[in-house]
Amino acid sequence: MIEHLESVKFEDISFINSYILDTCFVLYELEKGNQKKLEEFCRKNNVYMTSFNLEELEKVEKRIHNIKHFVKDFLDKNLVKKIEIPIHIGEFNKEKKYAQDIDSDIIKLIQDPSDAVMVATAILTKSNILTRDKHHVFTSDVENELKKYSIEVLNNF
Numbered sequence: 726m727i728e729h730l731e732s733v734k735f736e737d738i739s740f741i742n743s744y745i746l747d748t749c750f751v752l753y754e755l756e757k758g759n760q761k762k763l764e765e766f767c768r769k770n771n772v773y774m775t776s777f778n779l780e781e782l783e784k785v786e787k788r789i790h791n792i793k794h795f796v797k798d799f800l801d802k803n804l805v806k807k808i809e810i811p812i813h814i815g816e817f818n819k820e821k822k823y824a825q826d827i828d829s830d831i832i833k834l835i836q837d838p839s840d841a842v843m844v845a846t847a848i849l850t851k852s853n854i855l856t857r858d859k860h861h862v863f864t865s866d867v868e869n870e871l872k873k874y875s876i877e878v879l880n881n882f
Contacts, residue, residue: 732807733773742770745847746805747840747856748781750880755795766882767804774805775846777839780814808850812842834870837861844871853877 754763824832824841835841840861856862863880
């Protein structure tokens with residue numbers, strides 16, 4: 726499902742109107758019936774997902790049968806580009822090291838290393854983040870840390 730997405734390298738990412746989608750944000754918008762709104766946003770902006778988050782999305786959508794069709798349909802439209810990163814789901818120690826190598830404070834602020842991977846990638850790409858994760862990512866501590874990179878953490882369009 727994700728193999729056909731265009732892969733980009735960090736240096737090829739456009740920093741103008743650049744966003745990284747969190748897995749939970751995509752699922753939330755699709756579950757709420759906002760697929761057209763999500764697609765419109767992606768057409769107007771430079772929108773990315775990490776290969777890590779896409780693996781998560783693929784794994785989760787298999788368990789949520791009522792959304793499976795919407796996830797596949799959304800990804801088939803090629804509205805997001807894939808940022809290849811050297812981390813895969815389930816590699817806890819690698820997740821933690823990846824985030825620490827980019828910003829040692831991130832792993833202290835975000836207790837879940839899998840969320841820290843996405844935030845660290847946002848730092849590398851200077852991309853804003855769209856998330857619904859109010860426990861780990863959409864917090865005042867993380868927002869304050871990311872201000873030094875001029876990165877916004879948003880929970881809606």
